[in-house]
Amino acid sequence: MRELLISLRLAWSVVVRNWVVYCKDFVANISPTLADPALMMTALGMGLSPYIRSIHGLSYAQYLAPGMAATTVLFTAFFECSYGFYVRMAFESVFKAMLTTPIGTREVVLGEFMWVSIRAGLMAGGVGVVLVALRLLPNPWAVFVFPFIGAILAIPCGAIGLLASTYVRNINQFQTVYSFLIAPMYFISGTFFPIGDRPVLGILVQVSPFYHGVSLLQMTAWNQYSPVRVIQHLGVILAYTVLLGLWSVARVRKKLIN
């Protein structure tokens, strides 16, 4: 127990480090995460919505809205743990110095996950506030739940990035991971069109942790709770968190310790 508390405190210091560095370039860092969903809502929500008949009794803009919060989580977590982590590891040698202190590889991974989890959670909340202001959330109270869903969804999304960081041979290879893993999840996880009840896609999409996060956000935003489905979605995200989390610890250790 005492060991765990020490680990958590050390992992927290990794979060503080990332936060201090993040603040140095706050505007540049925060711009894409806020601008992208705003543009998406303008183009697809406001632009395309009038041409599309309602989905499940929602306007297309309302349908799209929770997916934008999910997308922010996916991109925040993936890019931070792929490009961000890789730069810290390979170019800035941050961990070489960090590992001379009581921090170990376990704390590094835990700290990185805590960092993206908090950051993506706050981002999801931020997007939620904008959506409420645009009256796109049928259940405006959802804005208080968004950060929590964002925080848990961020960990499997970040873990994919972290694992990619330990497998790529150079920074350009993240593009491949993006094209074949992240982009498909982004486009085909119920974000842009209902997918759960489709014959083939509906089954395939179950393996995507992102789909389960999108579903949770949609259920909250549209006030369509079903306790069984909440548990299912949370269960899958949690399973991915444990599985990918442990795999990440092993991989990062292999990468940082000779």
Next chain:
Amino acid sequence: MAPKSTSAVPVAARGVTKRFGDFAALQELTLEVHSGQCAGLLGPNGAGKSTFIGCLYGAVDRTGGDLRVFGLDPIRDARRIKERIGVVPQENALDEELTVFENMSLYARFQSLRKPFRRIEELLEHMSLGHKRDAQIKSLSGGMKRRLTFVRALLSDPELLILDEPTTGLDPAVRHLLWERVLSYRQRGKTVLVTTHYMHEAELLCDQVIILNHGVAVATGSPKELIRKETPGFVGIFDAEQKHAVKAHLGPDWHTFMQARQYCVRAPQIENLITLQAASRITAIQMRPANLEDVYLKLTGEELSEDA
């Protein structure tokens, strides 16, 4: 396992081996660094110095042998070890975007230090960096960054300071400042382990040196002992052009070699070299006592024979 009486020894290695696939970076390395001692690991690039250093704090997992730091095994207890040591790694790895003070505050946090701000200010002054407190790291010179890395290593006032090539690439002024700081740190009864390929640095700082070559310890002892044992006497350095003229007057057990295109003669006594000059009517460029560099070049097989 090391006997109990040595459990408090800062560093005790018995037959430590590290293999990367087929390549043996360290082979059966045995050494001890006692409390209050300054030990030097010498050897060419790739000799295994940094690998051994990494083994001490869990950055490298040894593949064989027994290793204890303060009686603890780095593979199992890296964190407890790291609470008691300070490391100056080869690469500074400072956060370039942050200021000097921000950087040190973060590292104080990594070390779980309470109220570290005064300590940081003191150490910055101690390393002549007080005026750079709020400067961004990327605006610092190489020498300043190195001094800051020393501040970082000393934050927790560690019992053992590990320096991996601490002065490589620095100008003489910074080098002397750092040597002075290491010596004053030692004066407080602390232990130092340093890797270097500057023999002058090793002679100045270390009371024990271990010369590594291809992962094997080829000699261990104090610099004076090693010089006495391996390359005793005095070295006269002559212009290579005059090699044959000098050679005709050498004593029977004198040693000759080439160094930087100069012909070197090592004789037991300085008088031998003076006699040699008179007999050959050639003045040496320089005469000096044999030093650790002579030992190093001889033992690492880097000494050039006179035919080279």
